[in-house]
Amino acid sequence: MQYQSQAVAKPYFIAAIGLFVLQILFGLIMGLQYVVGDFLFPEIPFNVARMVHTNALIIWLLMGFMGAAYYLVPEESETELFSPRLALVTFWVFLAAAVLTVAGYLLVPYATLAELTGNHLLPTMGREFLEQPTITKIGIVVVALAFIFNVGMTVLKGRKTAINLVLLLGLVGLAVLFLFSFYNPTNLVLDKYYWWWVVHLWVEGVWELILGAILAFVLIKVTGVDREVIEKWLYIIIAMALISGIIGTGHHYFWIGVPEYWQWWGSIFSALEPLPFFMMTVFAFNMVNRRRRNHPNRAAVLWALGTAVMAFLGAGVWGFLHTLSPVNYYTHGTQITAAHGHMSFYGAYVMIVLTIISYAMPLLRGRKVAASNKSQVLEMWSFWLMTVAMVFITFFLTAAGILQVHMQRVMDKPLPFMYVQDQIALFYWLREGAGLVFLIGLIVYIASFFIGNNEPEAEVVPST
């Protein structure tokens, strides 16, 4: 750690991991409800578990991005953070808002929560991923503004690197696009049209800038490759991301009541969306192969390479699978979508946050370069457990999805939804099993922070 103020990243990372655990526990509850329909009913209905699962995911990823920014911006700018105190205040505000919101989901019926928080004054609730009470959404905007102000002022007073600028651009885009969550017309088509400006333009737009910037930062640190080279790659990757991803929004406009030309625009441009992810993979492996030194934090290198590969698989390959409109006609809103949603979110955004945590946390905890060998071995075990489990979750959901599409949408005599779900229950059981392995991986991950702390730092293995 080169600057004192980088330390504010630590609470963000810890809270992120805490919410990650919450997310996975509720994932497992839902996974069981898929096959044991009345499990925890009516105490925790499926929709409530789902809100906790997806909202905890989004909030902890945002916490991870913020922690990443507070860690890397001072280092890139070569100056202390503008205001570490503001960063800590926003942390507690954000965490409190998140905890209160989850408590609200779990303690009162959703309709009561809507009433208590005055949803009728500015109705924004009850849409997928945007279930938070309006007041929470306003809180998120305030936190985001304070955060961007803080990071922006730091960049302004210090060195301006491409990584800093791209990261900042991504964060500003994230905040600006979130404003569309306040637009909720009665006209369902318009509602859906602009809902995707938050959801799609986040994960296949501005978040890719954040992903690219964090990956570039870590690669510079662990490989020692020349910044000029890395930053050139970064620009090309994010250029491809936005060139394909903006019009690529059209892959959500096939069947929601907008003009049919979107089938062409959406199919063609979103078919190009795997390119930036592919380039990211080539980039990461290239940089590691051209490394000038071996970094003792082997776990961080593993996470960085893993991110590149899994993001390409989950977003690129599993995205392409259902992105052409003639295919999407059959797969829209099935388990195929869920399969893709899981691997892409995990591969791209969960893994990049775990990458920066892996790189930064040992330094934040007072190590000079890396954690002990023992901790790293555990961390690498958790990498494989979680990643392989996620691959299997994706496989099982894909199998379930193919069967679902066939029975419910393709066969001569299509079968009803509920009947089909019964027929494919086996794959949901298998998914739940893989989910348990994921949880074990997560426990090992957390253990890696507590085990091996009194052993010496890992040293560089001489390259062969």
Add this chain to the structure above:
Amino acid sequence: MNEVFTKSMARNIFYGGSLFFILLFLGLTFDTTRQLPKLDNRQAITDKVALGKALWEENNCIGCHTLLGEGAYFAPELGNIYKRFGNNKAAIKGFIMSRPKDGIPGRRSMPQFNFTDEELDAIAEFLKYSSEINTAGWPPNIQG
């Protein structure tokens, strides 16, 4: 090749390309907005439909169901439920009304929302309106 293709060229492609496609996207959005009145069934939007949508949202139906293919995959698609139930609003109301409070043993369960008759009517009206949006022939069949 490294000397030919510089970082500042890459940066310019990023800024130029992004700006161009943002403008194109806004242009397409403008054209879409112009064409929407023919497609989105807006003439059917009444106060009742608006109330129905508000109830849909405030009870988080999307947390179990899909609507026009978007939402959760735990329970049946509802964008075409009006048609699946034989263009019968009463059947929709009857289904929602009759959910047992403690669920159905062993089966995926839907909560009992205790709606008033006016509220049930609004939800059914909202689902009817949704089923009449022009969705380019989706879903492939009545099962949704």
